[in-house]
Amino acid sequence: MWDRFCPMQAAASLSCAPHAKQVDAKNTWRKSFSRQEYGNVPTQISAKHGCTLMTTTWRAALAAPVFGLALGLSAAGAVAQKAEDAFGTWVHPENGSHVSMYACGSRLCARIVKITDDQKTDDKNPNAEKRDRPIIGLVILSAKKTGPNRWTGSLYNRTDGKTYSGTVTVSSRSSLSLSGCTMGIFCKTATWTRVGG
Numbered sequence: 001m002w003d004r005f006c007p008m009q010a011a012a013s014l015s016c017a018p019h020a021k022q023v024d025a026k027n028t029w030r031k032s033f034s035r036q037e038y039g040n041v042p043t044q045i046s047a048k049h050g051c052t053l054m055t056t057t058w059r060a061a062l063a064a065p066v067f068g069l070a071l072g073l074s075a076a077g078a079v080a081q082k083a084e085d086a087f088g089t090w091v092h093p094e095n096g097s098h099v100s101m102y103a104c105g106s107r108l109c110a111r112i113v114k115i116t117d118d119q120k121t122d123d124k125n126p127n128a129e130k131r132d133r134p135i136i137g138l139v140i141l142s143a144k145k146t147g148p149n150r151w152t153g154s155l156y157n158r159t160d161g162k163t164y165s166g167t168v169t170v171s172s173r174s175s176l177s178l179s180g181c182t183m184g185i186f187c188k189t190a191t192w193t194r195v196g197g
Contacts (some may be wrong), residue, residue, distance in 0.1 A: 080148060080149060081173065082148065082149060082170070083108075083147065083148060083151055084103075085149070086101050086170050090192040090195065091195055093190045093193070094190065095117055097112055099111065099140070099141075099192075101168075107144050107153070108143045108151040108153070109139055109142050110140055111137055112135055112138045113137075115135055115136065119158065122134075122135060122161075124160055135158060140156040143155075143166060143167075143168060149170040149171075150169050150170070152165070154166060155178070155180050157180065162182075173194070174193060175191055175193050177189050177191050178190055178192055
């Protein structure tokens, strides 16, 4: 029920060294420690060791704020991802193409830098004048920052030639979700991973 606590050695090992001749001095210190600085601390003086004895319950109470501080620091370390973490090259989860996301002014833009299928040109585009545009280098996203880790704008789908309302949400340094919606009702969301992890 009791633990020894030596004020002169608390920062080192919380162990006690025999100082029998200094019991009176320890008694004086105990009164100051228990009443003036820390309130009514349940302590006793050991004449054998010259150390303050405190209940494990009170020691737990003393340790609680320190533990709480550690948890707070740990939580602070788990900072939410920034919208700018979207910059980089990402893998499309369905067709394996690589898309580079980059800053274009204050916006987020994305262009195709690698494909794994046979679509060489933008042949699904409803505008006939654009159907000869090469897929490599095609800009498919333009979005503005709408949250701490989010971008919202227009998303072009080369496989059907349609433009959707797109939202990019950064989940971590290595993953993000991209949602495409039609009329703000019919939406599809996919998780993209960063090239190279």
